[in-house]
Amino acid sequence: MNALTIIFYIMAVLMVVFSIMAVTSRKLLRAAIYLLFVLIGVAVFYLAVDYMFLAAVQVVVYMGGILVLIIFSILLTSHLGERLQVVKPTTMLFAAVLSLVSAGVVISVINGFTFITSTFEGDKLTVAHIGQQLLSYDQFGYVLPFEVISILLLAAMIAAIAIAKYKHQGKS
Amino acid sequence: MIENIPLSHILIFSTLIFFTGVYGFLTRKNMITMLISIELVLNAVNINFVAINKYMFPEQLEGHFFTLFIIGIAAAEAAVAIALFINLYRNIRSIDVDEVTEMKH
Amino acid sequence: MDSYQFTIWILILPFVAFLVTGVLNGKLSPTISAGISIAAIALVTALSYFTAISYFFLNSAESYEAIQAASVTWLRLTDTLIIDMGIIIDPISAMMLVVISTVSLMVHIYSTGYMKGEDGYARYFTFLSLFSFAMLGLVLATNLMQIYIFWELVGVSSFLLIGYYYKKPTAIAAAKKAFIVTRFADLGFLIGILLLSYYTGTFNFMEITNPEGALISNPIAGTFMGFSVMTWALVLIFIGGAGKSAMFPFHVWLPDAMEGPTPVSALIHAATMVVAGVYLVGRMFSVYALAAPEALEVVAFIGAFTSLFAAVIAIVQTDIKKVLAYSTISQLGYMMLALGISGYGAEAGLGFTASMFHLFTHAFFKALLFLGAGSIIHAVHSNEMKDMGNLRKHLPSTHLTFLIATLAIAGIPPLSGFFSKDEILAAAWQANKLYFAVEYLVAGLTAFYMFRLYFRVFWGQERKYDHIHESPASMTVPLWILAIGAVFAGFLPFSHLVTSDGQPFDTHFHWSIALASVGIALIGILSANALYRKESDKSAKIRASLGGLYVLVDNKFYMDEFYLFVTKKIIFRYITSSAAWFDKHIVDGLMNLIGNVTMAISVRSRNFQSGNVHQYAMVFLTGLLLIVMVYFYFNPN
Numbered sequence: 048m049n050a051l052t053i054i055f056y057i058m059a060v061l062m063v064v065f066s067i068m069a070v071t072s073r074k075l076l077r078a079a080i081y082l083l084f085v086l087i088g089v090a091v092f093y094l095a096v097d098y099m100f101l102a103a104v105q106v107v108v109y110m111g112g113i114l115v116l117i118i119f120s121i122l123l124t125s126h127l128g129e130r131l132q133v134v135k136p137t138t139m140l141f142a143a144v145l146s147l148v149s150a151g152v153v154i155s156v157i158n159g160f161t162f163i164t165s166t167f168e169g170d171k172l173t174v175a176h177i178g179q180q181l182l183s184y185d186q187f188g189y190v191l192p193f194e195v196i197s198i199l200l201l202a203a204m205i206a207a208i209a210i211a212k213y214k215h216q217g218k219s
Numbered sequence: 220m221i222e223n224i225p226l227s228h229i230l231i232f233s234t235l236i237f238f239t240g241v242y243g244f245l246t247r248k249n250m251i252t253m254l255i256s257i258e259l260v261l262n263a264v265n266i267n268f269v270a271i272n273k274y275m276f277p278e279q280l281e282g283h284f285f286t287l288f289i290i291g292i293a294a295a296e297a298a299v300a301i302a303l304f305i306n307l308y309r310n311i312r313s314i315d316v317d318e319v320t321e322m323k324h
Numbered sequence: 325m326d327s328y329q330f331t332i333w334i335l336i337l338p339f340v341a342f343l344v345t346g347v348l349n350g351k352l353s354p355t356i357s358a359g360i361s362i363a364a365i366a367l368v369t370a371l372s373y374f375t376a377i378s379y380f381f382l383n384s385a386e387s388y389e390a391i392q393a394a395s396v397t398w399l400r401l402t403d404t405l406i407i408d409m410g411i412i413i414d415p416i417s418a419m420m421l422v423v424i425s426t427v428s429l430m431v432h433i434y435s436t437g438y439m440k441g442e443d444g445y446a447r448y449f450t451f452l453s454l455f456s457f458a459m460l461g462l463v464l465a466t467n468l469m470q471i472y473i474f475w476e477l478v479g480v481s482s483f484l485l486i487g488y489y490y491k492k493p494t495a496i497a498a499a500k501k502a503f504i505v506t507r508f509a510d511l512g513f514l515i516g517i518l519l520l521s522y523y524t525g526t527f528n529f530m531e532i533t534n535p536e537g538a539l540i541s542n543p544i545a546g547t548f549m550g551f552s553v554m555t556w557a558l559v560l561i562f563i564g565g566a567g568k569s570a571m572f573p574f575h576v577w578l579p580d581a582m583e584g585p586t587p588v589s590a591l592i593h594a595a596t597m598v599v600a601g602v603y604l605v606g607r608m609f610s611v612y613a614l615a616a617p618e619a620l621e622v623v624a625f626i627g628a629f630t631s632l633f634a635a636v637i638a639i640v641q642t643d644i645k646k647v648l649a650y651s652t653i654s655q656l657g658y659m660m661l662a663l664g665i666s667g668y669g670a671e672a673g674l675g676f677t678a679s680m681f682h683l684f685t686h687a688f689f690k691a692l693l694f695l696g697a698g699s700i701i702h703a704v705h706s707n708e709m710k711d712m713g714n715l716r717k718h719l720p721s722t723h724l725t726f727l728i729a730t731l732a733i734a735g736i737p738p739l740s741g742f743f744s745k746d747e748i749l750a751a752a753w754q755a756n757k758l759y760f761a762v763e764y765l766v767a768g769l770t771a772f773y774m775f776r777l778y779f780r781v782f783w784g785q786e787r788k789y790d791h792i793h794e795s796p797a798s799m800t801v802p803l804w805i806l807a808i809g810a811v812f813a814g815f816l817p818f819s820h821l822v823t824s825d826g827q828p829f830d831t832h833f834h835w836s837i838a839l840a841s842v843g844i845a846l847i848g849i850l851s852a853n854a855l856y857r858k859e860s861d862k863s864a865k866i867r868a869s870l871g872g873l874y875v876l877v878d879n880k881f882y883m884d885e886f887y888l889f890v891t892k893k894i895i896f897r898y899i900t901s902s903a904a905w906f907d908k909h910i911v912d913g914l915m916n917l918i919g920n921v922t923m924a925i926s927v928r929s930r931n932f933q934s935g936n937v938h939q940y941a942m943v944f945l946t947g948l949l950l951i952v953m954v955y956f957y958f959n960p961n
Contacts, residue, residue: 055224059232066236066259070243075251082255085236089262096273101286108290113258113297120301121251124308132248132315134938142245142942149949150238154231156956162226167277180280181287189284196291203295207302245941316937 055095062088073130075121079114086110100174229270237263250304250314254297261293327378328393331411334371334421335464337364338457345450357446361453362432368456369429372421379418380821387826390414390530392466399469404525410466412529415822416606416680420463423687424596426809428456430802431591434695437798438587438702448488448585455481459596463603467527468517471604475513475568478600479506482592486584498580505577509567513604516560523553533610535668535825551618558612558619562605562626569601569656572630576883578653582645582707586698589645594652594694595687602659602683609676609824613668624664628762631657633881635769639776640878643707644697647777648690651733654766655686661763662748665755666824673824674831675755678747681818685740688809689732695803696726699795700781709777713784718792723782725803730778732810734771734845740814742842747818749841750834767841771848779856 062085069081086109093102133139170176184190236259243256265286272282304314311318341364345357352360379388395410432452439448458477465471480503487499521527531537551559565571570578581593592598605612605623612620631654638650659679666675699722704712716723732741745767752760794800820828855863867874879885932943 049223052224056228059228063232063235063239066239069259070239070247070252070256075249078252078255082258085259085262089266092266093269096269098269098273098283101269101283104287104290108294109258109262112294116297116301117251117254120304123305124251124314125249131252134246134248138938138942139246142242145245145942145945145949146238146242149241149945150234152949152953152956153234153238157227157230157234159960160227162275164226164274165277172280172283177280177283181284187279187281192284192288196288200291200295203299207298210299210302210306241945245938245945248938 051095058088058091073133075125075129075131076118079118079121082117083110083114086114098172100172100177226270226274230267233263233266233270236266248315248317250300250307250316253316254300254304258293258297261289265289328375328391328411328413330371331375331393331413331464334368334375334425334460335411335457337368337371338453338460340364342450342453342457345446345453349446349450352446354445354449358432358436358449361449362429362436364453365425365429365432365456368460369425372425375413376418376422379413380415387828388415388821388823389826392530395466402525405521405527407469407527408467409470411464412466413464415826416603417463419680419684419822420603421460423599423684424456424459424463427591427595427687427691427806428452428459430691430695430806431587434590434698434799434802435585435587437796438698439585442585444488448485451481451484451488452588452591455485455592455597459600462600465529467529468521468532469527471607472510472514472517475510475564475600478597479503479510479568482506482581482597485588485592486581488585488588489583492583494580495583498577498583502577502581505574506567509574510564512560512562512567513564516557516562516564519553519557519560523557529607533608535610535614552616554611555616555618558608558616559622561608562601562619562623565601565604566626566660567601568604569598569660570630570653571601571626571657571660572633573883575630575634575653576887579646579649579880582643582649586645586694586701589649590691590694590698593649594690598652598656599659599683599687602656602663602679605660605663606676606680609663609666610668612663613666613673613824620664620666622664624661624756624759627657627660627662627664628759629657630654631661631766632762632769633657635766635773636877637880638773639769640874642709644700644709644712644777644781645694645707647773648693648697651693651770651774652690654770655682655690655733658745658748658763658766659683659686661759662751665752665759668824669827671829674747674819675751676824677819677822677831678744678751680822681816682744682748684816684818685732685744685810685813688806688813689729689739689741692725692729692803692806692810693733695799695806696722696729699799699803700726702795702799703792704789709780711787712781714782714786716782718789719794721794721800721803725800725807726782727778728807729810730774733774734849735767735841736845736849737838737842738811738814740810740812742838743814744818746834746838746841747831749837750831753834753837764841764844768844768848771845772852775849775852776856779852783857 065081065084065088069078069085072078072081086105090102090105090110093099093105134142180187181189181193240256240259240263243259244253247253247256268282268286268289270282272280276282307319308314338361341361345352345360349357379391391413393411393413395408397406398409399407401407432449435448435452439445442448455478458474458481461474462471462478465474483499483503486502487495489495517527520532524532526532563574567574578593578598582589584593612623634650634653634657638647638654641647641650659682662675662679662682664675666673666679668676699719700712700715701707703715703719703722706712728739732739735742735745737743749760749763749767752763819831823829855866876882
């Protein structure tokens with residue numbers, strides 16, 4: 048039980064708490080900020096498993112892109128301090144029970160399963176290596192998904208512009 | 220570096236985040252909070268990918284790359300979703316999921 | 325045969341006139357619509373005369389063969405069962421062409437005067453064109469299906485024309501009655517066609533009526549209730565003909581059909597459509613005579629009974645058009661009887677020739693009588709004889725032509741009716757003395773009731789008339805033309821032209837029968853003269869002495885009441901009302917049950933499709949959870 052291990056458990060508990068607060072907060076902007084904390088935690092987890100590049104992407108894309116976008120839209124579409132509507136208490140209770148039971152089922156499955164861990168010790172992962180594998184068309188190359196994703200992003204960009212620029216005719 | 224944490228603990232932790240996201244999706248009416256819930260779910264999945272990649276198949280990087288792609292897709296999804304929300308808000312002055320009934324009938 | 329290819333125009337012209345005036349109704353001025361119709365029918369008349377003259381007189385052959393002038397395959401049901409659309413030219417169709425086109429043209433011209441200023445003047449001419457087309461198509465049909473199609477078209481146009489005054493409830497009721505009664509009879513016709521074509525495998529008249537053909541030389545073997553299938557088929561076909569020709573018991577529609585405009589009565593209900601039944605039997609005559617004599621006996625009996633029955637009713641009618649209507653029924657019965665007692669062959673087929681002859685002459689004088697009646701009604705504005713009297717001073721042309729027609733129908737020589745009636749009586753004398761006696765009596769009755777009509781209208785006391793004047797030339801000219809026909813049509817050598825087998829033969833003039841028939845006609849005329857020429861109470865005394873018998877006849881033997889009783893009291897009350905109950909409660913109930921159950925299910929299941937994202941997600945997740953749990957329950961790791 049070293050320090051890192053303790054830090055991991057503390058962070059894990061914090062992230063779960065923050066995520067619960069993100070989905071239960073009645074203030075929209077706070078929910079976004081709690082999400083930010085969770086995302087930071089995930090980035091730290093990536094660092095802890097030595098995936099530096101992934102951590103960087105998590106910070107840049109998630110925190111720098113998506114979260115900023117979300118906050119941006121919150122500011123555009125709602126008033127600060129507005130309390131959010133929630134569903135009926137019965138629905139909420141049912142959702143909570145459903146989520147807990149599902150989590151219980153999954154956790155019980157995980158606990159009952161024996162994971163065979165590998166002891167392979169590879170080189171330190173470099174960005175150059177990632178870039179080569181991403182664009183390689185060998186057995187473990189990812190050029191096809193890479194291209195598909197790039198087209199998807201292009202399409203999403205055009206779609207986002209088209210939708211946002213669209214002026215509703217008639218009723219306002 | 221974190222080898223002395225058992226894999227199952229990481230998976231349990233990601234499961235909890237996952238179902239927190241699901242719970243949020245089921246209970247929130249505001250579309251932006253639903254989007255936040257979905258981001259939580261995606262992050263939980265990413266943690267799983269990375270953890271299993273690191274613990275069980277460190278010689279390959281499949282989980283790593285899948286996580287990359289998921290982040291890319293999440294970005295695309297968030298961009299389109301938020302464009303929709305803004306357009307919706309312009310039209311019906313609300314982004315509550317229950318209010319969007321114009322195409323229902 | 326190429327030489328008769330032009331006859332196709334006989335059908336095309338009136339149809340085109342119908343389409344043009346019908347589609348452009350309201351766009352064209354009524355005068356132009358009428359002009360188009362008249363031009364078309366005038367051309368048809370010219371073509372018909374040309375056809376008839378070239379067929380009868382410019383034909384070098386010894387006998388008259390049927391010629392298929394045109395034929396187009398319309399429906400090919402099996403290899404032999406083919407429905408064609410074609411044109412047949414044979415003695416009877418050529419004769420009918422002349423009759424129809426002449427009367428139709430006269431009626432068209434007459435109508436321009438008679439219908440002047442009526443609402444729907446253009447519509448009237450449109451329907452006249454449709455009727456002319458249908459009637460010409462009927463007589464030119466080459467096969468049973470084609471004749472059936474035109475048969476129904478004729479029925480429809482008759483319906484439309486009877487109901488011409490569609491704002492008058494009685495006219496609507498009469499139109500419906502005519503249509504329903506004839507349609508009911510046509511059901512028999514259709515079944516007969518199906519029976520015959522089922523057993524023979526053909527619709528074509530040329531094959532069916534060929535005396536050496538398969539049908540006649542090998543009649544259908546099957547029997548049903550003691551009669552051969554052939555007899556049944558032909559009796560059923562005769563029922564169709566009886567409906568159109570207003571034979572008893574289908575006669576009830578014809579007197580009511582007088583609600584239509586009078587020229588229509590002249591065209592449809594005197595000269596053309598009502599003889600369609602006679603024509604149909606004549607068309608199938610070789611089959612009737614050679615393959616199923618029993619069916620001919622039915623025809624003869626119905627014809628004889630109808631002629632007497634209608635003549636008796638005609639005596640007491642007071643509406644001039646009704647008198648003429650019952651007279652028409654009576655004369656049609658004459659024609660049917662003549663067909664029914666005829667044999668097949670030249671000399672033996674005297675009845676056939678006589679029937680067709682009478683059809684021909686009757687068309688002229690009966691159309692003339694109706695048009696004359698129309699002229700009277702036009703002047704007096706009433707149908708009732710009590711509003712008329714001494715009209716010969718006011719309507720000289722109408723009076724003279726009406727007198728000619730009355731003499732013709734009474735059978736006074738040398739007018740046309742004398743010759744044709746004489747031939748029928750001669751044929752009846754040879755065939756069956758009882759029928760002769762009936763027809764002899766009817767001849768006397770005919771003379772009596774026609775002259776009763778004549779004297780009461782044109783003689784007797786002067787009534788009060790407003791602005792009475794003779795009809796315009798457009799009405800009197802057709803009267804005179806038809807009068808010429810009524811006088812001279814009898815001089816045609818019919819036995820040389822229209823015979824049952826196409827072979828000409830010589831008729832002998834039967835002096836004894838001729839004298840006897842003239843004698844009874846004179847008796848009828850004189851007694852009418854005695855009773856009605858001067859207004860007196862003699863007829864009232866006779867009426868009083870007859871008592872109940874008079875009432876019975878005056879009510880037309882209660883035939884209408886009988887039908888009403890059967891339809892309303894029996895069919896409507898007991899059969900249809902129970903069917904309606906079954907329909908309303910069982911059939912509809914079942915349907916309502918299905919509908920209500922569906923509604924109830926949908927009301928409950930509608931919530932599954934609420935469009936609520938949360939609900940969908942919840943259901944999805946619950947289902948997924950259940951599947952996962954079931955999976956791990958059966959596959960514990």
